[in-house]
Amino acid sequence: MEIIPSSRFRGTVKYIRAFIFITLILAILFTLCLAGVIALAKIEGAPPLAVPQTTIFYADDGTKIGESDNGQTRYWVNLRDISPSVIQATVAVEDRSFFEHHGFDTKRIAAAVIADIKAMSKVQGASTITQQYARNLFLTLDKTWMRKLQEALYTIRLEVNYSKQEILEGYLNTIYYGHGVYGIEAAANYYFGKSAKQLTLSEASMLAGIPKGPSYYSPFNNEQRAKSRQKIVLQSMVESGYITKKEAAAAYKAPLVYSRNHEVTKKQIAPYFQDVVKDVLRNKLGIDEQTIEMGGLRVYTSLDPKMQTIAEQQIRDTIDPASAIQVAFVAMDPHTGEVKALVGGRDYNKSPYNRAVQAERQPGSTFKPFLYYAAIRQGFTPSTEMRSELTTFTFDDGKATYTPHNYNNYYANDTITLAQAIALSDNVFAVKTHLFIGEDKLVQTAKKLGITSSLKQVPSLALGTSPVRVIEMVNAYSILDNNGKKVEPVFITKVVNHKGETIYEYNAESKQILNRDAAYVTTQLMTGMFDPKLNDYTTVTGQAVLHDITRPYAGKSGTTETDSWMIGYAPQLVAGVWTGYDRGEKITKLAEKQYAKKIWVKFMENSLKNEPVQSFKPTKGVVGVYINPDNGKLATKACPIKRLTYYVAGTEPTEYCTEHLDKKKKKAPHHKEENEPNWFDKLFKWF
Incomplete structure (x- = not known):
């Protein structure tokens, strides 16, 4: 047995001790490093887990209508x-x-x-x-x-x-x-x-x-x-x-x-509408482009998929495929401002230019309801009479003249009532009214109604010669439908981020911006375009679509050389249509001039098919009386035609029509009538 010298043994122990010491030091250093890394991880905190995610757009019924993903689905x-x-x-x-x-x-x-x-x-x-x-x-x-x-x-x-x-x-x-x-x-x-x-x-x-x-x-x-x-x-x-x-x-x-x-390339649902939604996210809600595209947002919109489908279908069915004419369409809920359908052109893939919210076109006679609301506020009534005849107006301190013309140069060459003037779309009556109440009144009213486009304070403004946007006009009509309560176009009702947190929710504000009674009277005036009782030297402008109508509507059509419009509403829905050529070519074909009305009436009828028929509910400050529509006076049993017409209380006619009474009975009845104010009303009015 070999005996290890003490010197060698001591050397071996020395190395073992050194190895153990170094190992221990390394272990301590490793532990310290690991602890340091863990401590650093704790100090830096939880790293954000936000990653690119697909933004999804939903319709008002919760169905998905589109998504924004930059080619990636997340x-x-x-x-x-x-x-x-x-x-x-x-x-x-x-x-x-x-x-x-x-x-x-x-x-x-x-x-x-x-x-x-x-x-x-x-x-x-x-x-x-x-x-x-x-x-x-x-x-x-x-x-x-x-x-x-x-x-x-x-x-x-x-x-x-x-x-x-x-x-x-x-x-x-x-x-x-x-x-x-x-x-x-x-x-x-x-x-x-x-x-x-x-x-x-x-x-x-x-x-x-x-x-x-x-x-x-x-x-x-x-x-x-x-x-x-x-x-x-x-x-x-x-x-x-x-x-x-x-x-x-x-x-x-x-x-x-x-x-x-x-x-299969999926059909885009309401692409023009989705473009507006993205624009609202950017410019009104202040959300950056990257977040819109890949922020995992859940955007809940106002779109009604059924109404959108109806609108697109009626446009396809009505407009000749061979025609180059274009279209813009907007439908809104008049009480909330929610946009239920929007079409910005006939083919998004060919032209993504959104004519419903970007294009400015002359509205023609669809501008007249704003004028007549202003006139009612200035003392006009549905029975106010003026002559309809070719007239040349002088303005700008006698430096300029203006001669408006009626459609096909038809004139009554006699007096007509305001109710007839709007139903027949008499241009001379409109310009007379405009100049009588003051040109500033129409501009002020239009601005109140949300028209932001530039308006020229000239006589022809009464006939809609200043270009405006379709979305502005439909919104303005929504306010009239809503008896003067303010609404604005609403495209987004709620936005939820990728964490499920609601970062935006629309809350409607109720603000009365027009006189309720005057707005209601204006609405009733606008029902006249569908009422043949107001026919006179020409027929009411809604005559061509009367056979398609099954419920009460108020509306106004408008025609210029290059633009054709129809805007109208039921109590629960308002819609507007513009048709015309992008480059302002004249609309010469009779069929093309009727496109807007046909699209409008078919959309309204199909969209409201399963909804209850509603009438426009009178406000507290209006009075409805039966009049002879030919002269605006109270109708008698002898009048062949009677029409229920609404007035701001206190402005209703008191004179009876005598044109159809026998000579012996020509004198108006002396007994107290239902419409005659009692002594208390007279005293209150005097006070």
Whole structure:
């Protein structure tokens, strides 16, 4: 037996002690470094989990009408809204030790290193779900040591600040599944036409295999490779104890029915409307473009899909396909201002220019209701008479003249009432009224009604010669329909961010901006275009569509050489149509001049088909009396035609029509009539 010299023994102990000391120091340093990294992760706090997500637009019934995604589809769903089979399949095939490790799987890393050394190349990955999520969230794909270090730091930050469930939820919502699809919800919809919550074991195992190589394992690119990968996923689930071999075999054999909807270009729903919604998000709500496109917003709009479909269908059915004439259409709820349908042109793909909100065109006689509201406020009544005859007006201190013409140069060459003037669209009566009450009154009224376009204070303004937008006109008519309460066009009712927080919600404000009674009288005047009782030297302007009407409407048409308009309303809906040529060509064909009216009446009738018939409810300060429409006087039993007409209380006629009485009975009745004010009313009025 060899005896170790004491000197050698002492040397060996010295080395062992040195090794232990160095190891201890290194262990302490490693522990300190690790503690420092963890402390730093805690100090820096939870990294933001915001990732690009698809913004979705919804109609008023909750149906999806479109999305903004820049070619990428991304949705975010809670973990509880994901099929358990998806969660199990993903963990089994991607990171079996996910719930045990703290961001890094040392065993997998060691195994991967050995495998790579043996093969002399990188053949096995060791990234955990947390590492992959960190990469998806924050990092570029460049393969540098700096990127690796950043990935490790982000991984630690995620593990320190978030629960395993939160990390798994984030991973499943950000992983790439090929074909521009990110996240399990988008993948489930893309491949199988269903939500992530509805996925079966067979479907879940197929999708879980795709992220390893999205283009390589996509069933749409190569189903055989995808099935092979699915088998690996199912086997991993068996080994992890999630399912049995029998369940795996059944899932593998189960036929998969893929959704092919993505292969067909989906028809855009209300593209002009969606453009306006995005503009409102940008310019009124102050949301930046990047957030609109990929901020995961849920934008709830006012659009009624049924009304939108009706509007588009009536435009297609009415306008000759060979015609180059264009169209703009807007429908609104008069009580809320919500825009229910909008069309900015005949073909969005050919011309995205939105004529409903961008183009300014001469409104023609559709401007007259604003004039007659102003006149009623100045003392005019539906019975006010003026002569309808060719007249030349002098203005601008005698420096200029203006001669308006009626349609087809028809004139009564006699007196007509205001009620007849608006129903027959008499231009001479309108200009006389305009000059009589003062040209500033029409401008003031139009501005009150929300007309923001520039208006020229000239005699011809009464005939709508200053260009305006369709959306402005329909909104103004909504205010009249609403008895003078202010409304503004509403396109968005609510916006929810990617966290589910409501960041905007529309709240209607009720503000009376017009006199209620005068507004109601104006509405009743506008029903005249559909009432043949007001026919005189020509027929009422709504004569051509009377056979299509089944309920009370108020409205006004307007025609210039280059523009054709129709705007009108029922108590619960208002709509306006403009037709014309983009370059201002003259509308010469008779059929084209009728397009606006036909589109309007068919839209209104179809949209309200299943709604109750409503009449315009009188306000408290108006009085309805029967008059002879030919002269505006109170009708007697002898009058062949009587028409119920409304007046602001106190302005109703008191004189009876005597034109149809026998000579013996020509004197008006002396007994007290229902419409004659009593002594109290006279005293109150005097006071």
